[in-house]
Amino acid sequence: MFGLETDVFILLFISLFAACAFEFVNGFHDTANAVATVIYTNSLKPTAAVVWSGICNFTGVLLGGIGVAMGIVNLLPVELLVDQNVYHSVAMVLALLLSAIIWNLGTWYFGLPSSSSHTLIGSILGVGLAFSTMPDNKAGSAVNWEKAIETGEALLLSPLLGFSLAIVLMFVLRRSVPEDVKGQLFKEPKKNSLPPSWIRGVLIATCSLVSFFHGSNDGQKGVGLIMLILIGIVPFHFAVQPDLDPRLMQPNITGIEQTIAALDSNQLAPINRDRLARTRIELAELKVMVNAPLVDNKIPKEERLNVRRDLLLINSNMNKIAEDEGANLSASQLAVMKKSLSEENGLRRFTDYAPLWVILMIALSLGLGTMIGWRRIVVTVGEKIGKQHLTYAQGASAELVAASMIGLASALKLPVSTTHVLSSGIAGSMVASKGVKNLQAGTIRNIALAWVLTLPVSMLLAFTLYLLFRWIL
Secondary structure (H helix, E strand, O other), rough: OOOHHHHHHHHHHHHHHHHHHHHHHHHHHHHHHHHHHHOOOOOHHHHHHHHHHHHHHHHHHOOOOOHHHHHOOOOHHHHHOOOOOOOOHHHHHHHHHHHHHHHHHHHHHOOOOOOOHHHHHHHHHHHHHHOOOOOOOOOOOOOOHHHHHHHHHHHHHHHHHHHHHHHHHHHHHHHHOOOHHHHOOOOOOOOOOOOOHHHHHHHHHHHHHHHHHHHHHHHHHHHHHHHHHHHHHHHHHHOOOOOOOOOHHHHHHHHHHHHHHOHHHHHHOOHHHEEEEEHHHHHHHHHHHHOOOOOHHHHHHHHHHHHHHHHHHHHHHHHHOOOOOOOOOOOHHHHHHHHHHHHOOOHHHHHHOOOOHHHHHHHHHHHHHOOOOOOHHHHHHHHHOOOOOOHHHHHHHHHHHHHHHHHHHHHHHOOOOOOHHHHHHHHHHHHHHHHHHHHHHHHHHHHHHHHHHHHHHHHHHHHHHHHHHHOOO
């Protein structure tokens, strides 16, 4: 397969299996967030709920795109993503995957709804920091801190918004629905009795939306992991989109050259003058490749990793140069640059992609994981966050807020935590009913502790494992 030596093929298989295992664990770890409300309001039987949620997760991965996936990939530095040593790439992948799986399984065992997103991103940051200690790191910073900060802001802001919006939505429902409807909506479900049909329909719809958007957001993280593995271990096949004619780059190269021509390098900061000089070299290398004779109109396999490095560096450097006060680019010049770099018709369409079989593999892993192991965290979400039984209004409010926020984050290509958003939404709905005293302090404290520890623990695990695997491999 891919013409690999036996030991490298075995490492590739282990890495792909570990990525699917992470997504499988993610499925049964996060399923509770979608199905707890329909189970605890008697809208669906547990088996029906988790099977339906699994189908919606599967569909969400298939239709969710790859914007979030590429955001995950781009947290790591270019130098680590284009390392010619395949064993270094295996060390990177195994370290971040194993650390994420260990933490996810640990929090699942104790029934704590912690964030798979936080875990994965902490693992990626840990690997990046470990790489910064390596002698082959020539670039200094080994983490894309700009992207990491953007991702961290999305992860931190989402639970606060989930908590607040659930309170607002509960308030709006109390003020706006008629009294006869309010009596049904805000009462606790009767044991083993179905809710009114319209309430049941709303709850099943919100469960479906949370599951779908969970697939579209969290599933993309698995797609990003698989692409990290493939780019690192078999770069000659996957470093760039193999089926695109490289001559399609020519208009993009021209557009970037026009942007550079409008710059006065003397007005730029010294670091950006260096970036501009390197970008000119990388553009020249691309032009040589584009204008050379091509077999089957494809980028030669032996050049694909170098082409990927050039494309990523051009994208990174041009975006940083454009932010320099001395760049003084007009709106139209910036538009030309953005179009030339974009993932739709620009240079990034050669690097930001995922084969259909990768998406299907992750969709199947997440969908199957959704149907297994859900009970521990369902009990926490449904029974232990608030002191009262979950009402129809609380379940619908929390899930509607979660579905809306996760869907918006996916559209903006930002990773958010389904766990954080929905757990916070349920806490907010409990507070909206009877105040802070309606929360179970012990559970909230344990969940908060898991959230606080997730990033540092996963970073430390990944940091240690990466150094260990680099020594072994």
